[in-house]
Amino acid sequence: MSDEDASKKLRIDFEPIGRRVKVSPGTTILEAARLAGIELVSVCGGGGTCGRCKVRLMSGAASEVTDTERHKLSKSEIKEGFRLACQAGLSEDVRIQIPPQSLTTPQRTQLEGEGEELPVTIDWKAATLAMQPPSLEDLTADITRFRSGLSGAGFSKVEIESQASVSLPEQLRKNLWQGQVVLRGTGTQKYRAVTFLPSEAVAVGMAVDVGTTKVAMYLVDLQNGGTLAKSGAMNPQISYGEDVISRIGYCNTHSDGRKVLQSVLVDTLNAMIEENCQSAGVTRDQVVEGVVVGNTVMHHLFGGFPVQQLGEAPYVAAVSEAVEIPAASVGLMMAPGAHVYLPPNIAGYVGGDHVAMLLATGTWNSKKNVIALDIGTNTEVCLAAQGKLYCCSCASGPAFEGAHIQAGMRAARGAIERVEIDNGTVRVQSIGGLAPVGICGSGILDAVAEMTMANVVDTRGSLRSGALGVIARNDRQEFVLVTAAESGTGDDIVITRSDVNQIQLAKAAIRAGVEVLLAVAKLDAAALDEFIVAGAFGTYLDLEHAVRIGMFPGLPLERFKQVGNAAGGGAKQLLVSKERRQAADVIAEKMHYVELTTYRGFDQLYVQNMYL
């Protein structure tokens, strides 16, 4: 290896964790992961004997597969690009996928959020049945025998859907024809048979918030509405596109794209069901009802609906009404007759997760003037005023998720989440207290606000040459947050003018959306009683800074409320409450959706709000 080669830095991307590091040639993947602050399981300390640090090469090549790896990995794993991180040496830029089981520290996922636990009011019943097993004297078919048992227990009008009748015979035999049947529905209509369980088993429900980046799942006791277990995971669709637009693009260019994106998501959901069932001490046969909320694209990809029209004007949803789909029809491993409820979508870019958030935060029927928003690549904003509901979707871009930002990364360990500039001294705080490796949304927001206050940037977003901390490199100005000596990557961590501009575009889009809704409702910003900020980024952002850069209107800070993953809280409410499902329909019906792209005056508001 020549000296020139050795001095060249390689760029290593870790997926789905969204972290990046530069390393010298010859570094192993395990060492690179450590430099990036990612803790891979490595019981043997890198000796190749434990075989736990399994990762997968997605693009680029590493050193030859070693005998140790041939010993520890199956042939099909090697074919699929799996490596032991401790064995594979790096010599070029690569993209690496880390399977969840290879991580010691679970990804930081937002699970807690607004949304009180409600009493269970959805219609379901459990009835104890004791049937005689078949014999040569009684050759009655299984389902007919089951129907007789149901009739005997007073349930004569019961629908047994095909998926239930496929699984019930085995459930009945496994339980020796004794146990409880779980039914959905009311006596006035037909009941639907969901599952057959041992007598003592509890019925549980599953509420899921499918975000573009992260997935949160909650297991809820359907007797008392209590949460039994919860977990978070990355949305595996990330490997097929960071944002919804690139995933729609994947579907447009791959004939099986919709099927692929649906099945990787369902696989992850099934693994989460398994995990949560284990921690709650139940089986998947006990999961009798589900709710999935997500933005319209996530909704469509989960349900298998076409998405092409969501990527082209006029961006209409295939389905906006609330739907209940058989869990088995999408491959979800729940009770055989379980259905999954998806709340209504408002528009192509305002989905059922927004409806869930409005339910959980009480925005939907508030008597006050309330703005509620969830910041993401698209930021959904809702205004409740004088008993009316208005909403819009702002194209705020992925800057707050770390994309298109020089040192940007998702909110994972090692990410700078707080920045303070005090009299010329820059202080940063990173997630997990590690040596910083990049900067996540809340950190970028802090940095830009602090840089504005410290007069490092001007109102148009230019870095003032000569200001403290500003250096010129490659013909451009950069502000050094962390020097190479203190960073975990061996390089300076900087904010560029382009980074600042990205934040300007993002915050202007959000603020313009807020202003449009206020204008449509003929309300002054000062008249807002509450300003609710939902979502993971919304939880961690510094409100004062958000107001300072003009992303939010200048209200007294006590009117702001950071509510965490309220969509998840709303999903839990929709799972147990019949009234909440009715309310979701009311929201969808009442909601006045404002399409910003055709709103007169939007562009002007957008430009006005670009300044810092």
Next chain:
Amino acid sequence: MSDEDASKKLRIDFEPIGRRVKVSPGTTILEAARLAGIELVSVCGGGGTCGRCKVRLMSGAASEVTDTERHKLSKSEIKEGFRLACQAGLSEDVRIQIPPQSLTTPQRTQLEGEGEELPVTIDWKAATLAMQPPSLEDLTADITRFRSGLSGAGFSKVEIESQASVSLPEQLRKNLWQGQVVLRGTGTQKYRAVTFLPSEAVAVGMAVDVGTTKVAMYLVDLQNGGTLAKSGAMNPQISYGEDVISRIGYCNTHSDGRKVLQSVLVDTLNAMIEENCQSAGVTRDQVVEGVVVGNTVMHHLFGGFPVQQLGEAPYVAAVSEAVEIPAASVGLMMAPGAHVYLPPNIAGYVGGDHVAMLLATGTWNSKKNVIALDIGTNTEVCLAAQGKLYCCSCASGPAFEGAHIQAGMRAARGAIERVEIDNGTVRVQSIGGLAPVGICGSGILDAVAEMTMANVVDTRGSLRSGALGVIARNDRQEFVLVTAAESGTGDDIVITRSDVNQIQLAKAAIRAGVEVLLAVAKLDAAALDEFIVAGAFGTYLDLEHAVRIGMFPGLPLERFKQVGNAAGGGAKQLLVSKERRQAADVIAEKMHYVELTTYRGFDQLYVQNMYL
């Protein structure tokens, strides 16, 4: 190769066609197929240039894959064992699967059968809709827009199942929001949306008879009930077991067995739908309704129901009631919202195909005394007498399908189907007039009957040593039907004592079943007005011979009726007629099923009827 090797004959089995041939080492698969009377597509005459004579090695090995094959076959095909028949030389016993497209002569399948065409009375409607496409001024979601269109046409209560809502958005766009919607149901209940078609497209239905060995499909015009297209194919499950018992065994020993057997069948049905749609000039989106009939095991494997309990006493069905399953739930490529109706099963070994046969032949509501039976590995027998219905299932075994018979084969080209012994001279007739390569069911029945009449066998089934045509070989007596010089295999085609015994067992089982039903109904055989013989074998068998060997009671020949594939005819009736579906429920309810294994006196009747 030593002389000894060269003189050794190899045994080559061709699947799913069920033909067998012995060849010398070094023979190519193409030559072997020709010897067996199988015409493979071979446009180039065996030069390896056309690549059409594709076959698959299922067990055993052939010569090395040639460069020609590497050129004509894909890597994955070579991995899966595909070969060009003209290139692969044989050196050991092998089993070879022939894909349908490699055959010049379609397999002989029974498509014609009893069952008059009925007027269409199932509830379906077509309504013309013209909707405005979405625009930036009208962002209504697709399904909501579709519902508005339906309301405008007077249909406000319409259920759109998840599979329909997954496909409708694309159908609506493809047809530029103008066309006809097809609905199932009545105005009093909810309609179900099935498909959206161009205005001029006709709605068609699909009726299928899934036999253990063969599958027959009919495409029916739902305006007038006329048959538009039909086709037959081998049941691809044969590769996983010749009969229902071995297929249940496959499911018991393979965790994905049920899924595998379901999906190979569905793949074949999808290919048949495609083929029939092409020949009828329609698309699969126009196939709005389906009916599938089959024995209980075929019913369960198609629907995905458990089959283990059908292989163990007391042999009960998982499902006996009539069911309607969404076509999409089993992967059938029909109109998105199409359902498939499966008529009720009577018992574990009397399935919906028997119900269909009783409908088509009019047995179910006959005022006469009628026996109707369908001969197979299990022979279902029904007796209609004095307004009552009785049935049973006889374990007649696979002898009439050519199994367990030394030279036995299915009714394919080259099979001996007729045998006559005239004054010591044996005459045979083979299917297609080819040099005989084996003997099928009707031929075996003829042979045994003629051998009995010619005094070649005695009443207990022993071959009389010294009788004309009887030779001793390998310490046993054989009757030579065709000499090596005249056969297509190069070997004598013989009937052994064991072959005769197999036929004795089969005919005794059938006759005992008939006698039990007569006994239960307290009816004398002579009082039977009609004796209906259904199914492919039943169509080709010689009635006089069947009476002669005691398989059928000795009624005047004019009382017998051979009705062909009446199950297929019944399936077509069930497809179009609401009244026939109601009748199927009546049959299932009225039917008095007699379990022969527990019937007192069955064993005695069985033994009594064993004699020739």
